[in-house]
Amino acid sequence: MAQSRFIVVGGGLAGLMTVIKLAEAGNQVDLFSVVPVKRSHSVCAQGGINGAVNTKGEGDSPETHFYDTVKGGDFLAHQPFCKDMCYQGPAIIYLMDRMGVPFNRTNEGLLDFRRFGGTLYNRTAFAGATTGQQLLYALDEQVRRFEADGLVNKYERYEFLGVVKDSNGSCRGIVAVDMDTLEIKSFKADAVALATGGPGLVYGRSTNSMINTGSAASSVYQDGAKYANGEFIQIHPTAIPGTDKLRLMSESARGEGGRVWVPKQKGDSRPPRQISANERWYFLEEKYPRFGNLVPRDIAAQEIYNVCVNEGYGLGGGNMVYLDLTHIPREQLDKKLFGIMEIYEKFAGDDPRDVPMKIFPAVHYSMGGLWVDYERTPDGFLDRKSPRVHMTNIPGLYAVGEVDYQYHGANRLGANSLLSCLFGGMVTGPAMMEYVKNLNGASGDQPGSIYDDAESRWKDRFNQILAMDGEENPYRLHHEMGEQMIRTCTIVRFNKALSENEGYLNGLSDRWKKCSVLDTGITRNQSALFMNHLWNMIELAKVINKGALLRDECRGSHLKPDLKMEQPKDQNSPEYKEFLDKWHKQNDEWLKTTIAQWSDEGPQISYEPVDTSIIKPIPRRYD
Amino acid sequence: MSSTIEVHIKRQKEAGKQPYWEKFRVPYQASMNVITILQEIQRNPVTTSGEKVAPVAWDCSCLEEVCGACTMVINGHVRQSCSALVDKLEQPIVLEPMRKFPVVRDLVVNRQRMFESLKKIQAWTAIDGTYDLGPAEKQAPQHQHELYLFARCMTCGCCVDACPQYTREGDFVGPAALGQAYLFNNNKSARFQAEERLNALMGEGGIQDCGNAQNCVRVCPKDIPLTRAIAKLNGATMAQFFKNLLFK
Ligand SMILES: Cc1cc2nc3c(=O)[nH]c(=O)nc-3n(C[C@H](O)[C@H](O)[C@H](O)COP(=O)(O)OP(=O)(O)OC[C@H]3O[C@@H](n4cnc5c(N)ncnc54)[C@H](O)[C@@H]3O)c2cc1C
Ligand code: SF4
Ligand code: SF4
Ligand code: FES
Numbered sequence: 001m002a003q004s005r006f007i008v009v010g011g012g013l014a015g016l017m018t019v020i021k022l023a024e025a026g027n028q029v030d031l032f033s034v035v036p037v038k039r040s041h042s043v044c045a046q047g048g049i050n051g052a053v054n055t056k057g058e059g060d061s062p063e064t065h066f067y068d069t070v071k072g073g074d075f076l077a078h079q080p081f082c083k084d085m086c087y088q089g090p091a092i093i094y095l096m097d098r099m100g101v102p103f104n105r106t107n108e109g110l111l112d113f114r115r116f117g118g119t120l121y122n123r124t125a126f127a128g129a130t131t132g133q134q135l136l137y138a139l140d141e142q143v144r145r146f147e148a149d150g151l152v153n154k155y156e157r158y159e160f161l162g163v164v165k166d167s168n169g170s171c172r173g174i175v176a177v178d179m180d181t182l183e184i185k186s187f188k189a190d191a192v193a194l195a196t197g198g199p200g201l202v203y204g205r206s207t208n209s210m211i212n213t214g215s216a217a218s219s220v221y222q223d224g225a226k227y228a229n230g231e232f233i234q235i236h237p238t239a240i241p242g243t244d245k246l247r248l249m250s251e252s253a254r255g256e257g258g259r260v261w262v263p264k265q266k267g268d269s270r271p272p273r274q275i276s277a278n279e280r281w282y283f284l285e286e287k288y289p290r291f292g293n294l295v296p297r298d299i300a301a302q303e304i305y306n307v308c309v310n311e312g313y314g315l316g317g318g319n320m321v322y323l324d325l326t327h328i329p330r331e332q333l334d335k336k337l338f339g340i341m342e343i344y345e346k347f348a349g350d351d352p353r354d355v356p357m358k359i360f361p362a363v364h365y366s367m368g369g370l371w372v373d374y375e376r377t378p379d380g381f382l383d384r385k386s387p388r389v390h391m392t393n394i395p396g397l398y399a400v401g402e403v404d405y406q407y408h409g410a411n412r413l414g415a416n417s418l419l420s421c422l423f424g425g426m427v428t429g430p431a432m433m434e435y436v437k438n439l440n441g442a443s444g445d446q447p448g449s450i451y452d453d454a455e456s457r458w459k460d461r462f463n464q465i466l467a468m469d470g471e472e473n474p475y476r477l478h479h480e481m482g483e484q485m486i487r488t489c490t491i492v493r494f495n496k497a498l499s500e501n502e503g504y505l506n507g508l509s510d511r512w513k514k515c516s517v518l519d520t521g522i523t524r525n526q527s528a529l530f531m532n533h534l535w536n537m538i539e540l541a542k543v544i545n546k547g548a549l550l551r552d553e554c555r556g557s558h559l560k561p562d563l564k565m566e567q568p569k570d571q572n573s574p575e576y577k578e579f580l581d582k583w584h585k586q587n588d589e590w591l592k593t594t595i596a597q598w599s600d601e602g603p604q605i606s607y608e609p610v611d612t613s614i615i616k617p618i619p620r621r622y623d
Numbered sequence: 624m625s626s627t628i629e630v631h632i633k634r635q636k637e638a639g640k641q642p643y644w645e646k647f648r649v650p651y652q653a654s655m656n657v658i659t660i661l662q663e664i665q666r667n668p669v670t671t672s673g674e675k676v677a678p679v680a681w682d683c684s685c686l687e688e689v690c691g692a693c694t695m696v697i698n699g700h701v702r703q704s705c706s707a708l709v710d711k712l713e714q715p716i717v718l719e720p721m722r723k724f725p726v727v728r729d730l731v732v733n734r735q736r737m738f739e740s741l742k743k744i745q746a747w748t749a750i751d752g753t754y755d756l757g758p759a760e761k762q763a764p765q766h767q768h769e770l771y772l773f774a775r776c777m778t779c780g781c782c783v784d785a786c787p788q789y790t791r792e793g794d795f796v797g798p799a800a801l802g803q804a805y806l807f808n809n810n811k812s813a814r815f816q817a818e819e820r821l822n823a824l825m826g827e828g829g830i831q832d833c834g835n836a837q838n839c840v841r842v843c844p845k846d847i848p849l850t851r852a853i854a855k856l857n858g859a860t861m862a863q864f865f866k867n868l869l870f871k
Contacts, residue, residue: 024753035682036738038778039690091755098759100748100810102771109761128771133689137774141747148742180727209684243652244659244705245686335768343687346706347654426753475665475678518668519677523637524728526680527665 011037014401015195017425045132047252051089073409129339204482229368231547410556691779
């Protein structure tokens, strides 16, 4: 039998770890990425990566990490994924340490850990405030080593367009376009992993990189892959508003002691340092004495929104609050948060060591993504011998990293994504090998026609796009869609607006057809590629919007003020019992995964149970 | 501040074609950067003389100066366009592609040679495997700090663009790769391959190509002390040279 062929699309943390696992076992891997992998979006991750190493004598443990993760996600995550991930956390951090990641150190020379949201423990390892960059570089270096050894073949500046399926519907390869020449080609594989990251660009402006269009995920969704929990979009509480991007100020700023406040007097226009301590409203600390500024992101974002939009305490009457670090010694800020100090200085023009930062929530992360399968062991871990781990419903097609859906439920805890990407890669590579072992006939034995057909479908699609010369400008259309999605489908959601969006988004599909491609050349024709992204983003927006419309409850990042149930403070009161009854009723109805499947008439939504067999769901509280 | 911004952009249809200049005028917005300008041109790709043209091609990704993608020459200085704030730039703003790499189109260049240099100097730790072997050795916080300075190199290429010794035709690995060689030679386990790295740097295109012009440090957006690394590597390659002679 010919040697098995593996394709990994995406060279962020998840993709590179998958590649390393495959190559380390001696396999040949083709790696595709729209940017040189060293420039992948994972470089943006600032604050750190979680692992319950318990070096501070706090009694932290993987089990507690598991509990925090599941509770943080409002119980919507599949528990075996979370459990296995949290138990592997310490080993993964050690591995990255061995690869040479310059993690911050304690005086004794051990790995240092800091606090993050949604937990009471110092559990987050970090390399300054550019942890994602440092982790990605370490993996990039390992992959370069495999490349030098001839095991990995990189196709950088190649964009994945779609999968190639055989007559049984199994994935047998991909079609990709060389971005520099617009040449479209098919590539054979026995198993393919998509590690293409999140879809932040559906919202136009977000904390995400410009390459995070979700286009690859959308393409396979339109080709039959199930998309799960699309409506769960994380809004990060603290970002710098901007015209091109909403730049993140990492949660680590609060982990290192940063405090969120507004002046108690509405519209107080004095410079912040002239406002004395008792004239400031530290609203998170006041409402959540136990977790304070480190409540989970969904809660922090909702509170900041509420204080500004509903209560009118935003700075200067606008939509901003202070994130204050000025009480922390400069040396400490430089040692632990340099990367984000630099970003604020360069982009906002003030020194956050002297002046409180002005921030507002922004679209940040997608908990939802391509649906993937798994098998579990009786004690609640993933079955490592199963080829189904991380496999989509298209046999032979895997999804891993932010593009998948199962680790973070309805709300991701800070510093858990880097961990889920690395853990995901560590189990996806081996699952792909298991799958290929049992595969009937290699891709080499497939009739050439399946590749030719797929290739010509995409060539036709691009020829169509290159001929488009209507009145609409695709970039303006995208901008408009983003602003609409930000207005209607972020922190607070109302059914009226969401149902109006359905018509609006269908209208966008029509307007897409009236676009001009703007550029008819073949060399680095970015607008032609963008036309394809835009189509795919509109399809994903429909998934996000429909899921949000139908989910009639509040869970994690998904907040419908009309359906919000206030939790009484006193757990022994009769009101609490009443609340609990209502909560159970709603939870029984809605504790389920949203599944979207593509159809001509828009996304078809169904639901699937969640494995909550290890930790029993309860109403969340952090006060 | 006027309500529009004028930009002059050096364009090129494809590799090998003659470059040409085009002028655009875009609406001013508070806190805009060079990326915002290029995005405005995408939304309305019309030159100052009213001609409809193809939008300008350029690379970008993170928009927070951490991926290195968006590097170009702005008003004569090589730097990242995402962190180039319009309020701090003289107008008209002049944009050109980087000068030491082949142009793909407009402001897009191919920096593959920098990644190849990283291969030459074995810029990695030769770990035994990804299985669980516990943590690495303990490390002094000061040592971590020193390594972190160099580890922030985003292979953006500003330093090679500014380096007089790095030419399109030559084979000099360039300052960024030298900085990385220094980084790995000081890493607790990657230093076990230090000799191989030094030997690679003795050959063609290695460290002797550096003329110590110091341009590289001046343009590095991450303030990486490249010349310090180069000085130390110089000493180390010298020592390695004599060691090689003795043990031949
Ligand atoms: C500003 C910011 C800060 C963050 N900080 C943290 C943090 O401190 N801790 C934490 O845990 N998480 C953090 N996150 C989240 C985390 O960074 C991401 O979720 C994670 O990096 C995603 O990694 P990934 O491997 O899934 O994908 P990415 O890193 O996004 O990589 C995707 C890859 O796919 C490629 N690709 C995409 N589409 C295609 C296509 N069509 N064809 C070919 N290739 C394609 C890209 O080129 C890229 O290589 C942060 C996120 C942001 C935005
Ligand atoms: S010091 Fe060396 S590497 Fe740096 S710019 Fe000068 S010649 Fe180039
Ligand atoms: S050393 Fe500095 S200038 Fe050179 S590539 Fe690295 S970050 Fe860019
Ligand atoms: S876009 Fe990443 S450095 Fe500018």
